[in-house]
Amino acid sequence: xxxxxxxxxxxxxxxxxxxxxxxxxxxxxxxxxxxxxxxxxxxxxxxxxxxxxxxxxxxxxxxxxxxxxxxxxxxxxxxxxxxxxxxxxxxxxxxxxxxxxxxxxxxxxxxxxxxxxxxxxxxxxxxxxxxxxxxxxxxxxxxxxxxxxxxxxxxxxxxxxxxxxxxxxxxxxxxxxxxxxxxxxxxxxxxxxxxxxxxxxxxxxxxxxxxxxxxxxxxxxxxxxxxxxxxxxxxxxxxxxxxxxxxxxxxxxxxxxxxxxxxxxxxxxxxxxxxxxxxxxxxxxxxxxxxxxxxxxxxxxxxxxxxxxxxxxxxxxxxxxxxxxxxxxxxxxxxxxxxxxxxxxxxxxxxxxxxxxxxxxxxxxxxxxxxxxxxxxxxxxxxxxxxxxxxxxxxxxxxxxxxxxxxxxxxxxxxxxxxxxxxxxxxxxxxxxxxxxxxxxxxxxxxxxxxxxxxxxxxxxxxxxxxxxxxxxxxxxxxxxxxxxxxxxxxxxxxxxxxxxxxxxxxxxxxxxxxxxxxxxxxxxxxxxxxxxxxxxxxxxxxxxxxxxxxxxx
Amino acid sequence: xxxxxxxxxxxxxxxxxxxxxxxxxxxxxxxxxxxxxxxxxxxxxxxxxxxxxxxxxxxxxxxxxxxxxxxxxxxxxxxxxxxxxxxxxxxxxxxxxxxxxxxxxxxxxxxxxxxxxxxxxxxxxxxxxxxxxxxxxxxxxxxxxxxxxxxxxxxxxxxxxxxxxxxxxxxxxxxxxxxxxxxxxxxxxxxxxxxxxxxxx
Numbered sequence: 001x002x003x004x005x006x007x008x009x010x011x012x013x014x015x016x017x018x019x020x021x022x023x024x025x026x027x028x029x030x031x032x033x034x035x036x037x038x039x040x041x042x043x044x045x046x047x048x049x050x051x052x053x054x055x056x057x058x059x060x061x062x063x064x065x066x067x068x069x070x071x072x073x074x075x076x077x078x079x080x081x082x083x084x085x086x087x088x089x090x091x092x093x094x095x096x097x098x099x100x101x102x103x104x105x106x107x108x109x110x111x112x113x114x115x116x117x118x119x120x121x122x123x124x125x126x127x128x129x130x131x132x133x134x135x136x137x138x139x140x141x142x143x144x145x146x147x148x149x150x151x152x153x154x155x156x157x158x159x160x161x162x163x164x165x166x167x168x169x170x171x172x173x174x175x176x177x178x179x180x181x182x183x184x185x186x187x188x189x190x191x192x193x194x195x196x197x198x199x200x201x202x203x204x205x206x207x208x209x210x211x212x213x214x215x216x217x218x219x220x221x222x223x224x225x226x227x228x229x230x231x232x233x234x235x236x237x238x239x240x241x242x243x244x245x246x247x248x249x250x251x252x253x254x255x256x257x258x259x260x261x262x263x264x265x266x267x268x269x270x271x272x273x274x275x276x277x278x279x280x281x282x283x284x285x286x287x288x289x290x291x292x293x294x295x296x297x298x299x300x301x302x303x304x305x306x307x308x309x310x311x312x313x314x315x316x317x318x319x320x321x322x323x324x325x326x327x328x329x330x331x332x333x334x335x336x337x338x339x340x341x342x343x344x345x346x347x348x349x350x351x352x353x354x355x356x357x358x359x360x361x362x363x364x365x366x367x368x369x370x371x372x373x374x375x376x377x378x379x380x381x382x383x384x385x386x387x388x389x390x391x392x393x394x395x396x397x398x399x400x401x402x403x404x405x406x407x408x409x410x411x412x413x414x415x416x417x418x419x420x421x422x423x424x425x426x427x428x429x430x431x432x433x434x435x436x437x438x439x440x441x442x443x444x445x446x447x448x449x450x451x452x453x454x455x456x457x458x459x460x461x462x463x464x465x466x467x468x469x470x471x472x473x474x475x476x477x478x479x480x481x482x483x484x485x486x487x488x489x490x491x492x493x494x495x496x497x498x499x500x501x502x503x504x505x506x507x508x509x510x511x512x513x514x515x516x517x518x519x520x521x522x523x524x525x526x527x528x529x530x531x532x533x534x535x536x537x538x539x540x541x542x543x544x545x546x547x548x549x550x551x552x553x554x
Numbered sequence: 555x556x557x558x559x560x561x562x563x564x565x566x567x568x569x570x571x572x573x574x575x576x577x578x579x580x581x582x583x584x585x586x587x588x589x590x591x592x593x594x595x596x597x598x599x600x601x602x603x604x605x606x607x608x609x610x611x612x613x614x615x616x617x618x619x620x621x622x623x624x625x626x627x628x629x630x631x632x633x634x635x636x637x638x639x640x641x642x643x644x645x646x647x648x649x650x651x652x653x654x655x656x657x658x659x660x661x662x663x664x665x666x667x668x669x670x671x672x673x674x675x676x677x678x679x680x681x682x683x684x685x686x687x688x689x690x691x692x693x694x695x696x697x698x699x700x701x702x703x704x705x706x707x708x709x710x711x712x713x714x715x716x717x718x719x720x721x722x723x724x725x726x727x728x729x730x731x732x733x734x735x736x737x738x739x740x741x742x743x744x745x746x747x748x749x750x751x752x753x754x755x
Contacts, residue, residue, distance in 0.1 A: 050729065050738055055647055057724035063651040171747035177754045212741035342746035344737035377746050380735055382723055386716045391627040391695050392688070396635075396732070403733060 005031040005243070006548065008264050008279030010250040010294065013102025014530050015517035015537045016285025017228030017236075018145075022541035023283075024241040028548065031277055032236075033248040033266060035286075036098035039078060041105070041230055045219040046074050051380070070095045074218035075106050084432035089424070089440035093481035094289065100246060101229030102287065103484070104530075106217045109197040109225055109348035110373065111151045112527040113142050113162040117359075121523060125358065125367045127447070128416045131522040132494045132503040135162070141535035148235075149226045149534070150204045152349065153196035161193075161354045164531075168201045169194040170349035173342045175331050175376025175407045180351065182466035189356045190462065195373070197348035198226035198530070207231070214344035214380065225346055245277070251435050252298040253282055253307050253513060261513040267433045281544055281553055285516030285537065289423060292489040292519050293438050295500075296425045308507040314500050315424060317417035317491050318442050319524035321483040324370070324452030325475045326410035327459045329468040330384060330402050331376065337404035342377020350375025353409070355526050357454065366450040368416060371526045372459065374409030382406070387471040407468060411455035414526040415448050417488045442480045452477045485529050490519035505540035512553045514540055607643060611650040611657075617642055618680050619664050624718040626687060633732040641721035660717075663710030670707065 006028035009020040020032040039045070051058040054073045064076075070093075071079040078099035087094055097103045116135035122128045139162075146165040155163040172180065172194070180192035199210050210224040223230025236242040247269035254276070256262045261282040266275055284291040292315055298307035306314045350373065357369030384406045385399045426439040444452075456475040463470050493499025496508035505520050507513040516537040518529050547553045609617045624636035624645075636642075649657055667690075671679040675686060682690070693699050694711040722728040729735050736745060748754060 048738060050726070051724040052726045052729065055644075057644065057720070061651060062648065062653065062656075170744050173746045174748040174750055174753045177748050181753075181755060212737075212744050213739060214737040339746055339748075340734050341736040341741075344739075344741065344746055345744045378733075378735065380729070380737055382719075382733065385719045385723065386712075389695075389697075391691065391715060393629055393631050396628050396631055400732065 002276065002278050004278040004280060005029050006279065007031070007281045007283055007544070008033065008277045009283040009285055009516070010264055011035075011102065011284070011286035011290070011517070012100045012233070012244070013097070013228055013285065013287060013517075014104050014533050015287070016283070017101070017104070017232040018534050018537040019283045019285050019514075019516040019541045020242060021232040021236040022538045023545060024236040024239040026541065026545035027239075027241065028545060029241050029243075030236070031243045031245060031279060033250055033264060033277060034100045034102075034244065034246050035249045035269065036078065036080075036100065036246065038100040038229075038244070038246050039105075039219075041101075041219055041223065041227065042221050044077065045221065047215060047218050047221040048213065049074065072218070074215070078105050078219070085437075086429060086431060087438045087440065088426045088429050089438070090442060091479050092440040092442060093479045094438075094440075095481070095484045096287070096290070099229075100233070100244065101227045104227040105219050105229065107227075107347075107484075107530065108528070109199055109216060109346055110352075110528040111146075111153075111164065111196050111198045111348070111531040112352075113164055114138070114525050114527055114532050115160045115162055117160055118523065118525045118527070121368065121525075127367045128523050129491075129493070129498075132492055132499075137503075138532070138535050138539065141539045142531065145531065145534045145538060148205075149198055149231055150200035150207070151196060151198050151531070152201040152346070154194040156191065156193045158191065158193070158354055160359055161527075164196065166196075167204065170197070170199075170201060170345050172351065173375070173377035173404075174334055174337055174339065175342070175405060176351050178331055178333060179374075179376060179407055179466050179468070183353075183462065186465040189360075190353060191356075192351050192353055195349040195352050195375075197346045199346035199349065200224055201346075210346055212341075212344045212346075214341070216347040248275070248277070249433055249435065250284075250286060250294050253284070253294065253510075254298070255300070255302070255307070255510060259302065259510060261510050267435065269433070272433060281512040281514065281548065283514045283516050283540075283544070284519075288486040288489055288517055288519040288521075289438060291515055291517055292423050293425065295490060296423070297436055303509070308500055308509040308513055310509050311497050311499060313419070313491065313498060315489050316419045316422040317488045317522075318421040318423060318486065319415045319417040319488040319521070320480065320485045321370075321412040321524060321526060322415050322444060322448040322452055323478040323482050324411045324413055324455040325459070325473065325477065326408060327456075327463055327470060327473045328384060328406065328408035329463055329470040329472075330405045331407055331466075331468055332405070333467075334405040335401050339404040340378050342404055342406075343375070343379035348373070357451075363454065366447050366454065368414035368447070368451065369526055370411045370413035370451060370455045372409045372411050372455075374407065376405075376407030378404040379406065384471055409459055409462070411452075411459065412483060412485075412526055412528070413448060413451045413455055415444075415524055417491075417523060418445060421445075423489055440480070444477060444480065449477070485518070485524060487518035487521035487524045487529060490515050491522050492520045493522065504543040505536060506543070506547075514544055516540055609643075609646045611646050612642075615678070615680070616661070616664055617646065619668070619678075620645055620714075622680050622687070623667075623714055624721070626684075626691060627715055627718040628722045628728075634727045636718055636722045639722050639725040639727040641718055641725065644721040644725070645717055659710075659713060663706070663713060666706050666710060 012034040080096040080098040119131040152167040154169040296306040353372035355369035490500040492501040624641040629635040694707040
């Protein structure tokens with residue numbers, strides 16, 4: 001008889017990692033399936049190496065670019081090999097990890113609570129759909145997540161950007177103070193606030209605080225910045241309830257005759273053997289797109305359009321944030337400033353400019369809004385130098401004099417979900433293990449593009465008002481996918497005809513099947529999703545554990 | 555034109571083993587790298603500084619031209635310039651495995667420059683006096699230059715300037731000595747924090 005776990009969880013990133021951990025804490029025996037291998041974050045990445053310790057100075061060498069288009073030489077080991085894992089359809093930048101911890105090994109750490117308005121945004125402007133839950137439903141979980149992982153920032157008391165339980169914020173650089181002052185003097189509604197980052201800035205529950213090396217993205221070797229591997233799985237492992245199975249490529253969820261999920265069919269990434277993992281409940285936390293891919297690939301006689309898809313909306317209503325462009329420049333007042341470590345701090349800890357559009361006023365040609373992330377000061381590579389005029393000794397001196405004056409910002413705008421933006425399974429193409437791949441049918445629409453234009457005009461106005469010497473402007477939006485904040489393709493809702501999941505991330509059709517990641521989201525907002533992913537995954541796990549305790553889930 | 559990358563890598567590894575001025579440091583935690591987890595980086599600083607270095611991609615003349623050009627763009631001042639920082643060796647390694655279109659842009663640009671030099675002075679670029687070289691580059695360094703005869707040179711100059719910037723400021727000389735970047739190390743507080751009250755009003 002094969003072993004039947006209380007729960008089989010697919011994916012060990014933020015969503016699956018939190019689901020597995022919370023279920024373990026509730027006493028369930030959990031099998032966690034992870035597609036990639038497990039790395040030792042303390043030793044397996046060249047975290048402290050300087051660029052010149054690599055032949056290609058830290059960039060992926062040209063002959064490997066097709067394999068690792070999104071990685072660098074420090075962190076590429078945990079990225080997916082794109083040649084073995086193709087996808088098709090319209091242009092889409094799909095960034096994937098393949099390791100225990102998933103993208104939390106290198107993520108940008110920006111941690112923002114969604115606001116009360118975000119959960120009911122459709123009621124304000126008629127676009128999209130309201131969530132079936134409110135901020136009040138999620139708030140206790142935001143608090144518990146923050147108390148578990150540690151988020152640094154400042155309590156700014158902005159209604160549309162609720163404060164977290166914050167650890168000490170990271171101080172601003174000179175460039176950031178000057179920019180903030182200029183914004184406050186000119187347009188006070190354009191608040192410039194401390195970035196909110198999932199990094200511990202003081203000793204926290206046995207974790208050493210951040211040591212300000214500035215290279216979280218090269219995989220933090222002391223777990224000061226949050227990763228599922230560094231923070232959650234040790235908690236899960238301490239319970240004695242976790243079994244971790246690496247190199248397991250989840251392919252399908254299998255159900256029995258009683259419409260209950262019984263197992264996850266997976267391919268061993270190394271041996272290529274087909275195996276089955278049995279659980280009383282199945283939780284998919286493979287990331288929005290991969291979770292949706294698994295559900296679509298799980299189509300069977302009963303669910304010809306995909307597992308748990310009697311509504312027909314699985315794969316549809318994709319949303320994320322549009323990255324409209326960016327602007328960079330130099331602050332003349334700081335010429336000659338001697339600071340030499342302006343980027344030696346956690347990702348996400350520069351400054352943030354919260355959404356101000358369509359809150360008090362109403363824009364004519366778009367709904368919702370965008371926020372800006374940015375930072376200023378000296379950095380490991382002086383990217384601004386290529387825009388400095390001339391060459392020779394004078395050029396070299398100018399680069400040095402302006403080194404600490406550089407500043408840049410970029411926007412993240414809310415993409416309202418539309419049914420036509422969707423994922424399919426490609427009818428022909430398979431990955432290196434024979435699993436049918438995702439086909440993307442996603443395009444920016446009029447609302448996103450009008451919002452993007454406004455964001456680009458606004459960033460220029462901000463820099464001009466701050467007296468910044470503009471060096472470079474990008475005004476063409478990045479491709480869909482670039483935000484790495486995909487959401488919505490297995491959305492929750494009260495109506496089983498219009499949603500895949502109920503408000504507890506539980507499938508309407510298959511009671512013991514759950515989704516832990518942002519596929520459940522009803523909207524993306526302009527805010528980075530990870531904190532909300534963690535909160536909703538924890539909430540789902542609490543609900544599932546309680547349902548099991550009551551015998552509702554077998 | 556293109557050497558076998560494996561051959562280049564083998565030579566580089568030989569140099570590291572012979573201990574030719576290696577500059578690699580172990581991670582601060584002092585843990586040995588697991589064998590499978592790290593591939594010795596071919597042509598690391600150690601290999602670049604080896605006395606027996608030969609270009610894999612450039613011919614001797616192209617290499618000399620690249621050395622000259624990069625050192626004109628970022629010369630020695632109070633710190634060494636691109637020549638001492640061996641930017642040419644990094645570019646040689648990179649271009650040895652670039653896509654053909656990318657390689658051609660650089661090679662054709664170098665040839666274009668020699669063509670101009672030959673037609674103006676009867677000598678290739680590397681044989682000109684430094685003042686002549688600078689005078690030839692100045693119009694090409696001007697992004698507002700709309701002279702159609704200069705167009706390819708203007709594009710080429712921006713390319714070689716960006717390559718020089720990357721190769722120089724990611725080198726030990728560029729990052730540690732010229733910029734004196736002080737991140738990438740262990741700190742108890744944010745070393746970039748502003749300490750000037752006049753900025754914070």
